[in-house]
Amino acid sequence: MDILKTEKVCFDIHNIHLCNDISITVKKGAFTGIIGPNGSGKSTFLKQVYGVLKPTSGVIFLRGEDISGLSNRKRAENMGVLAQENFTEFPFNVEEVTAMGRSMYHTLFQGENDTDKAIVSAVLKQVNMEDKRKQCYATLSGGEKQRVLLARALAQETKLLIMDEPTNHLDIGHQFQIMEFLKTLDMTILSAIHDLNLAARFCDYLILLHQGAILAQGTPKEVLTKEILRNVFHICAEMREQDGRIVIDFISSVHTANADHTAKGESGCS
Numbered sequence: 390m391d392i393l394k395t396e397k398v399c400f401d402i403h404n405i406h407l408c409n410d411i412s413i414t415v416k417k418g419a420f421t422g423i424i425g426p427n428g429s430g431k432s433t434f435l436k437q438v439y440g441v442l443k444p445t446s447g448v449i450f451l452r453g454e455d456i457s458g459l460s461n462r463k464r465a466e467n468m469g470v471l472a473q474e475n476f477t478e479f480p481f482n483v484e485e486v487t488a489m490g491r492s493m494y495h496t497l498f499q500g501e502n503d504t505d506k507a508i509v510s511a512v513l514k515q516v517n518m519e520d521k522r523k524q525c526y527a528t529l530s531g532g533e534k535q536r537v538l539l540a541r542a543l544a545q546e547t548k549l550l551i552m553d554e555p556t557n558h559l560d561i562g563h564q565f566q567i568m569e570f571l572k573t574l575d576m577t578i579l580s581a582i583h584d585l586n587l588a589a590r591f592c593d594y595l596i597l598l599h600q601g602a603i604l605a606q607g608t609p610k611e612v613l614t615k616e617i618l619r620n621v622f623h624i625c626a627e628m629r630e631q632d633g634r635i636v637i638d639f640i641s642s643v644h645t646a647n648a649d650h651t652a653k654g655e656s657g658c659s
Contacts, residue, residue, distance in 0.1 A: 490544030531558030625658030
């Protein structure tokens with residue numbers, strides 16, 4: 390059984406089509422990336438998957454069940470989420486924020502047990518935040534907050550992780566650390582990714598959204614072509630392989646290339 394599947398998911402607001410007939414299948418154990426230019430519908434689609442938005446039409450299945458019929462607790466038991474926007478300044482320390490990921494396993498008046506504490510400690514160590522476990526969350530840098538929120542999602546101990554730009558606010562070193570760490574997890578991951586080279590390096594499968602619809606999907610090599618980069622992202626680039634993965638060498642914007650070549654009486658990037 391596919392762990393996550395969507396069928397003809399659409400989302401409209403004020404007669405504007407933000408998502409159009411999006412049908413995907415997320416294979417168990419795969420790292421699936423959603424890519425696309427700004428405004429292509431990545432975040433809107435993911436918000437429907439994790440329940441913040443309700444599709445205008447279409448169905449989303451989680452382990453074969455229509456998620457519209459699942460309780461919030463049932464979703465949380467099966468799906469960890471790291472959203473892109475999180476403006477809440479929690480009045481708690483790092484350890485307490487991470488422990489929120491364990492809340493679904495307890496009734497309202499139950500406290501943490503030894504298992505919860507061990508899991509919280511383990512995930513904080515995994516995201517390199519164990520040394521700041523007692524620091525107030527509000528005093529952290531943007532990148533540190535992102536790592537704590539990832540730890541909170543991991544503390545849920547689900548087998549499916551939904552992420553919207555997980556490397557947002559992180560410097561290049563921590564971007565790679567987080568992505569390398571995610572690849573070690575025994576989890577199914579669906580994530581919107583802004584950086585195309587990170588997507589090419591770490592994702593098993595890519596879904597390209599453009600103007601709210603799926604334009605292409607497949608392996609990074611199948612999706613990340615010179616033509617797509619030119620026509621969708623308006624970038625001139627060359628593609629090469631390194632260690633079996635695609636690497637994109639960006640050259641210039643299409644606009645700059647066309648202007649330069651026009652001045653020389655030549656055609657634009659190809």
